[in-house]
Amino acid sequence: MTKNTADPPAPAAEPRWLQGGELTAWMSMARVMARLLPALERELERDADLNWMEYHVLAMLSEQERHTIRMSVLADRASSSLSRLSHVVRRLEHQGFVRREPDPGDGRYTLAILTPEGYEKLVASAPAHVEAVRRMVLDPLDPGELEGLGPVFDRIYAAVDAAERGR
Amino acid sequence: MTKNTADPPAPAAEPRWLQGGELTAWMSMARVMARLLPALERELERDADLNWMEYHVLAMLSEQERHTIRMSVLADRASSSLSRLSHVVRRLEHQGFVRREPDPGDGRYTLAILTPEGYEKLVASAPAHVEAVRRMVLDPLDPGELEGLGPVFDRIYAAVDAAERGR
DNA sequence: ACAGTGCACTTGAAGCTTCAAGTTGAAGCT
DNA sequence: AGCTTCAACTTGAAGCTTCAAGTGCACTGT
Numbered sequence: 001m002t003k004n005t006a007d008p009p010a011p012a013a014e015p016r017w018l019q020g021g022e023l024t025a026w027m028s029m030a031r032v033m034a035r036l037l038p039a040l041e042r043e044l045e046r047d048a049d050l051n052w053m054e055y056h057v058l059a060m061l062s063e064q065e066r067h068t069i070r071m072s073v074l075a076d077r078a079s080s081s082l083s084r085l086s087h088v089v090r091r092l093e094h095q096g097f098v099r100r101e102p103d104p105g106d107g108r109y110t111l112a113i114l115t116p117e118g119y120e121k122l123v124a125s126a127p128a129h130v131e132a133v134r135r136m137v138l139d140p141l142d143p144g145e146l147e148g149l150g151p152v153f154d155r156i157y158a159a160v161d162a163a164e165r166g167r
Numbered sequence: 168m169t170k171n172t173a174d175p176p177a178p179a180a181e182p183r184w185l186q187g188g189e190l191t192a193w194m195s196m197a198r199v200m201a202r203l204l205p206a207l208e209r210e211l212e213r214d215a216d217l218n219w220m221e222y223h224v225l226a227m228l229s230e231q232e233r234h235t236i237r238m239s240v241l242a243d244r245a246s247s248s249l250s251r252l253s254h255v256v257r258r259l260e261h262q263g264f265v266r267r268e269p270d271p272g273d274g275r276y277t278l279a280i281l282t283p284e285g286y287e288k289l290v291a292s293a294p295a296h297v298e299a300v301r302r303m304v305l306d307p308l309d310p311g312e313l314e315g316l317g318p319v320f321d322r323i324y325a326a327v328d329a330a331e332r333g334r
Numbered sequence: 335a336c337a338g339t340g341c342a343c344t345t346g347a348a349g350c351t352t353c354a355a356g357t358t359g360a361a362g363c364t
Numbered sequence: 365a366g367c368t369t370c371a372a373c374t375t376g377a378a379g380c381t382t383c384a385a386g387t388g389c390a391c392t393g394t
Binding site: 141 | 188191195196200210300303306314315316318320321324327
């Protein structure tokens with residue numbers, strides 16, 4: 001590292017670098033973030049021909065009463081822009097897994113609706129995906145270890161969310 | 168395939184679904200993974216006009232003796248395909264931040280070399296990025312909490328790596 | 335009643351990553 | 365020397381996300 005990690009008299013422009021332990025832990029975390037989702041997505045695409053976003057759109061729809069949800073609510077839950085979701089749903093619609101209707105109660109909203117074919121697709125795709133999550137995340141950890149981390153991630157998420165309010 | 172606890176008699180094809188606590192913790196983790204890097208990248212692009220990959224290529228080059236490294240080694244460290252790296256370095260080269268030369272010792276390798284302008288760019292960009300990492304990751308956690316997580320992420324990383332050997 | 339405003343999407347273009355083919359340099363074999 | 369093979373890139377096309385503009389529905393105030 002050519003970075004100046006010493007506290008003392010660095011030029012004012014020198015970055016306030018991370019402390020040793022923080023830095024290596026952050027690099028460990030960043031590596032995982034850069035690789036885990038793409039790895040899971042690769043398996044999804046190979047096994048089910050769905051990418052991460054498409055899979056989760058189907059999954060979230062399946063969790064709704066009537067398998068129906070407003071696009072804007074879905075975008076929020078999927079951590080997606082409305083634009084991205086719109087493109088994704090158009091693709092899923094062309095494949096027959098989802099259809100769209102204006103919300104009868106308020107025409108400004110659009111309802112995304114899971115079709116029976118879409119539900120079939122999800123049911124067929126889920127087991128391999130769950131297995132991959134176990135293999136890459138749960139199995140390498142001790143039993144119960146991930147549960148302990150849930151609140152930690154939730155706090156990070158809140159900070160990210162605060163930084164992006166009104167994106 | 169380890170802990171088949173005494174779950175109710177399910178059909179053989181039934182997936183090992185995630186248990187309640189596992190599931191919510193995994194969703195917390197997945198949400199962070201889906202949002203944190205894009206959020207950091209947004210700030211990088213806004214403040215420095217560099218994306219995540221470009222920034223880290225500059226950063227990794229700056230950590231090398233002579234600010235030089237083989238493309239294939241860089242690709243590995245950046246968790247990137249060689250193809251992706253090649254495109255990224257071409258862009259950085261056009262901006263004058265990096266240049267490439269064949270390795271004089273073995274013409275099959277290509278050396279990526281950080282230019283003075285590239286180093287300037289990194290020094291100018293790092294403080295805001297480090298600050299963003301602090302704000303979104305370090306600050307919401309207790310002091311020392313991230314350090315404890317380093318080994319956890321390393322174990323996950325090893326599992327991901329095992330799943331992707333020879334991609 | 336109706337122009338103005340604010341959302342909730344939708345669309346098209348641009349940029350980045352991925353995937354599949356190419357190139358090229360070195361080493362091994364004959 | 366020549367032939368084969370392998371690894372390290374490079375390149376171009378295709379697909380997905382992002383960004384910036386649209387479009388349309390409903391409410392607001394006059």
